[in-house]
Amino acid sequence: MPDHPFPLERTTLGSCTLVGAGPGDPELLTLKALRAIEAATVLLVDDLVSEDIVALAAPDARVIRVGKRGGCRSTPQAFIERLMVAEVRAGEAVVRLKGGDPFIFGRGGEEVEALRAAGIEPAVVNGITAGLAAPTALGVPLTHRAHAQGVLLVTGHAQPGGQGIDWALLAATARQAHLTLVIYMGMRSARQIQDGLLAGGLAAGTPVAVVQHATLAHQRHVATTLDALHATIEREGLASPSVIVVGDVVRGLQSLAPASPTMQRTGSDR
Structure with a gap:
């Protein structure tokens, strides 16, 4: 059988939540999205997420920019997925913060598949697309x-x-x-x-x-x-x-x- 895409050995697992940040106005966040952002210890943030929303994270949270923008230099999707898995395996409360909605042209489906392949069941919080x-x-x-x-x-x-x-x-x-x-x-x-x-x-x-x-x-x-x-x-x-x-x-x-x-x-x- 082929090697598993992610090693299955792990210590205490953290968690991963894909959060839709909406179109940019912080007041359009859902309450569930706000709670997830505030509780995160690591945030992987897309380019289209406004700085006002990123500022809602805890002061000691790590913010990692993993921008993807058509026609510009972008973070490879495979790298983002490996990073998500690694941070969860390290026990972090990971929020993958995406502009709009994770499941509408947000590559959320690909990321859920990668996490599940690694034995991690993510949560998903919708955003206004x-x-x-x-x-x-x-x-x-x-x-x-x-x-x-x-x-x-x-x-x-x-x-x-x-x-x-x-x-x-x-x-x-x-x-x-x-x-x-x-x-x-x-x-x-x-x-x-x-x-x-x-x-x-x-x-x-x-x-x-x-x-x-x-x-x-x-x-x-x-x-x-x-x-x-x-x-x-x-x-x-x-x-x-x-x-x-x-x-x-x-x-x-x-x-x-x-x-x-x-x-x-x-x-x-x-």
């Missing part, structure tokens, strides 16, 4: 009886060597089923997303909102239309972390002007 927080920060619902009967959360970042999303097929589904599309990690592929959704039958005038740094003081958003998505992102200098919301629910956004996309800094409005 950016795909919900971003439109809510603008007063935009993801579902609406008159406009959207459901919502699809998808990633715009294809795995290396993978096929990625069939945007034309997704557009046809969204159009027929009256769905809102929420696209994570789509800024680099905005042109491909736009072209694919148009090819799949979504109208050029379909309203779109792009929200950067949702819920934080420096939050910005742009309201535009599908045919102008890529050009608007380029002109306004929007970048990650941002969420793209596509669908008729965005028509309720007061700043929407199909012929003249608008940009607002919304942090001061909250």
